[in-house]
Amino acid sequence: MTSTKYDVLAIGNAIFDVLVQTDEGFLAAHGMTKGGMMLIDEARAASIYRDMGPATTMSGGSAANTVVGVANLGARAAYVGKVRNDEVGGLYTHDIRAAKVAFETNAATGGPATGCSYILVTPDGERTMNTYLGAAQELTPGDIDPEQIAAASILYLEGYLWDPKSAKDAFVKAADIAHGAGRQVALTLSDSFCVDRYRDEFLDLMRKGTVDLIFANEAELHSLYQTSDFDTALKQLNKDTKLGVVTRSEKGCVVASAEGILAVPAFPIERMVDTTGAGDLFAAGFLFGLVRNAGYEKAGRLGALAAAEVIQHIGARPQVSLKELAQQNGLPV
Amino acid sequence: MTSTKYDVLAIGNAIFDVLVQTDEGFLAAHGMTKGGMMLIDEARAASIYRDMGPATTMSGGSAANTVVGVANLGARAAYVGKVRNDEVGGLYTHDIRAAKVAFETNAATGGPATGCSYILVTPDGERTMNTYLGAAQELTPGDIDPEQIAAASILYLEGYLWDPKSAKDAFVKAADIAHGAGRQVALTLSDSFCVDRYRDEFLDLMRKGTVDLIFANEAELHSLYQTSDFDTALKQLNKDTKLGVVTRSEKGCVVASAEGILAVPAFPIERMVDTTGAGDLFAAGFLFGLVRNAGYEKAGRLGALAAAEVIQHIGARPQVSLKELAQQNGLPV
Numbered sequence: 016m017t018s019t020k021y022d023v024l025a026i027g028n029a030i031f032d033v034l035v036q037t038d039e040g041f042l043a044a045h046g047m048t049k050g051g052m053m054l055i056d057e058a059r060a061a062s063i064y065r066d067m068g069p070a071t072t073m074s075g076g077s078a079a080n081t082v083v084g085v086a087n088l089g090a091r092a093a094y095v096g097k098v099r100n101d102e103v104g105g106l107y108t109h110d111i112r113a114a115k116v117a118f119e120t121n122a123a124t125g126g127p128a129t130g131c132s133y134i135l136v137t138p139d140g141e142r143t144m145n146t147y148l149g150a151a152q153e154l155t156p157g158d159i160d161p162e163q164i165a166a167a168s169i170l171y172l173e174g175y176l177w178d179p180k181s182a183k184d185a186f187v188k189a190a191d192i193a194h195g196a197g198r199q200v201a202l203t204l205s206d207s208f209c210v211d212r213y214r215d216e217f218l219d220l221m222r223k224g225t226v227d228l229i230f231a232n233e234a235e236l237h238s239l240y241q242t243s244d245f246d247t248a249l250k251q252l253n254k255d256t257k258l259g260v261v262t263r264s265e266k267g268c269v270v271a272s273a274e275g276i277l278a279v280p281a282f283p284i285e286r287m288v289d290t291t292g293a294g295d296l297f298a299a300g301f302l303f304g305l306v307r308n309a310g311y312e313k314a315g316r317l318g319a320l321a322a323a324e325v326i327q328h329i330g331a332r333p334q335v336s337l338k339e340l341a342q343q344n345g346l347p348v
Numbered sequence: 349m350t351s352t353k354y355d356v357l358a359i360g361n362a363i364f365d366v367l368v369q370t371d372e373g374f375l376a377a378h379g380m381t382k383g384g385m386m387l388i389d390e391a392r393a394a395s396i397y398r399d400m401g402p403a404t405t406m407s408g409g410s411a412a413n414t415v416v417g418v419a420n421l422g423a424r425a426a427y428v429g430k431v432r433n434d435e436v437g438g439l440y441t442h443d444i445r446a447a448k449v450a451f452e453t454n455a456a457t458g459g460p461a462t463g464c465s466y467i468l469v470t471p472d473g474e475r476t477m478n479t480y481l482g483a484a485q486e487l488t489p490g491d492i493d494p495e496q497i498a499a500a501s502i503l504y505l506e507g508y509l510w511d512p513k514s515a516k517d518a519f520v521k522a523a524d525i526a527h528g529a530g531r532q533v534a535l536t537l538s539d540s541f542c543v544d545r546y547r548d549e550f551l552d553l554m555r556k557g558t559v560d561l562i563f564a565n566e567a568e569l570h571s572l573y574q575t576s577d578f579d580t581a582l583k584q585l586n587k588d589t590k591l592g593v594v595t596r597s598e599k600g601c602v603v604a605s606a607e608g609i610l611a612v613p614a615f616p617i618e619r620m621v622d623t624t625g626a627g628d629l630f631a632a633g634f635l636f637g638l639v640r641n642a643g644y645e646k647a648g649r650l651g652a653l654a655a656a657e658v659i660q661h662i663g664a665r666p667q668v669s670l671k672e673l674a675q676q677n678g679l680p681v
Binding site (some may be wrong): 035067068069070071072073074083095102106109110111113285288327328329330334335 | 369399401403416435439443446661663666667668
């Protein structure tokens with residue numbers, strides 16, 4: 016195996032977040048399924064924005080949030096995702112590069128605007144996402160640079176990539192290149208409704224070994240195996256993939272590997288403000304632990320720590336140095 | 349006196365905030381004076397943005413933040429300020445209206461872009477602002493609707509209005525209308541450097557009775573009277589204005605009126621994240637207390653409560669219902 020340039024390279028839908036705190040009534044009035052990610056068109060985006068309260072905006076995108084977390088912890092990270100060359104695309108590009116993540120994907124010069132997600136945060140901290148994919152739909156296999164993919168220890172992919180038509184081909188191309196170079200490939204299942212849309216394909220990716228490591232939350236795991244019994248689903252996951260990591264909110268996470276099942280507790284928090292990015296930042300911490308060969312227990316703790324930071328404020332990107340936070344908590348950096 | 353349509357109407361520079369957490373080194377490298385508000389041109393704005401980290405953006409503007417707080421507490425609020433009819437101006441308009449603040453000022457259809465402030469937040473929570481006034485410079489007396497001004501119990505003005513050339517005329521016109529209708533006029537001194545620029549004019553406004561109520565923090569008070577002795581400055585303030593309210597960070601505030609000097613403690617906080625908007629939200633709570641005839645003690649407590657909320661997260665606008673927060677703390681709403 017040749018030496019690496021990046022510890023983690025992620026591919027995902029590049030999405031700008033428009034966050035607002037609201038109440039349950041707003042979700043009901045607009046027919047939104049709480050906690051989910053719904054795909055919307057421009058007209059629906061305009062109508063949600065018109066009705067919603069004052070917003071906070073910042074760059075987001077699931078896999079992008081994860082690599083920003085990885086870089087924040089001190090590892091070498093890169094991102095592949097599609098924005099347009101519009102104002103919001105400019106902000107997006109600035110933000111991810113300013114987070115010390117390599118980002119070289121060419122912006123689309125025509126077609127739909129940079130993708131946006133209208134994220135409604137209810138008083139319990141739960142987030143409900145309404146995503147207009149926009150330019151993210153334009154990601155194609157042509158955006159995958161074989162040399163760059165081969166230079167990353169871990170390739171991290173989001174299940175959401177199954178939504179735009181050509182991104183899926185980019186996904187598979189990248190996974191093949193990574194494996195060809197002897198690298199690891201990780202997939203987050205993203206969202207239980209997303210799993211519902213692409214269940215068979217995701218299972219196929221796992222069983223054929225296109226991906227080596229799976230991140231899922233409980234809802235996604237239950238959806239994947241269409242069972243309400245956690246242990247049944249977890250056993251199946253353990254069979255279907257080399258390494259499966261399931262997040263369980265305040266119950267922490269479980270790691271299913273050839274070594275068996277390991278449970279790791281969550282970090283205590285002062286107050287839950289906004290769950291946006293919880294899973295993304297968990298993955299960031301866990302991947303960072305793998306990069307540092309810290310073992311599953313410490314990787315799980317790092318994931319829990321990063322997730323705990325991000326749910327205590329609005330938005331899906333860390334507001335403090337996760338590296339310092341990890342050091343203060345006696346975790347490897 | 350005729351009945352009112354608004355409890356508080358504010359006039360200010362309409363500014364969109366671009367917030368970033370950074371370190372002391374960034375301020376030093378860019379020659380910024382920590383804690384201050386510096387006016388910058390487009391070229392400087394571009395160079396700061398190029399070098400700064402990932403940003404969170406949201407609507408701001410000192411007096412606008414205050415009326416958003418007033419509305420959040422449950423009173424009737426309006427705002428007058430100038431944006432351009434560009435993308436950011438659209439966000440600004442959406443946000444202030446979504447906060448239930450009446451906002452009818454015509455957007456500029458030409459000239460500079462909507463104003464932006466690049467706000468650097470250091471680890472101690474202090475914010476350093478670099479403001480490109482942009483379209484805010486286009487506010488003129490023609491934007492002042494006499495009927496609307498006369499319909500507000502309290503007219504609230506920011507000292508920052510002294511920076512754009514014609515806004516000052518709009519300020520004086522509005523104050524005259526308000527007094528003609530038997531209303532009260534309040535002024536926040538905004539920033540110690542701003543006081544330094546316009547000291548004599550601000551003192552004139554106070555001594556001639558153009559304004560009835562002054563909000564200042566300690567630095568602004570010391571700058572106004574060019575003394576390092578707090579008590580000397582406070583006594584002078586008490587002579588120069590009917591009602592003077594001085595905020596002192598963790599030491600709370602003092603209210604100087606014909607009834608004498610009253611000290612009100614600060615609210616305890618869990619952690620200081622970002623002081624942006626602390627003074628603005630204090631003013632919101634205090635003005636709300638006046639509107640509800642709660643007395644200076646309770647007005648000061650309401651101010652302290654609103655300020656405590658806003659400094660515990662990024663950004664200058666409240667993230668929770670201040671009304672509920674006040675109720676939980678036994679304060680009048």
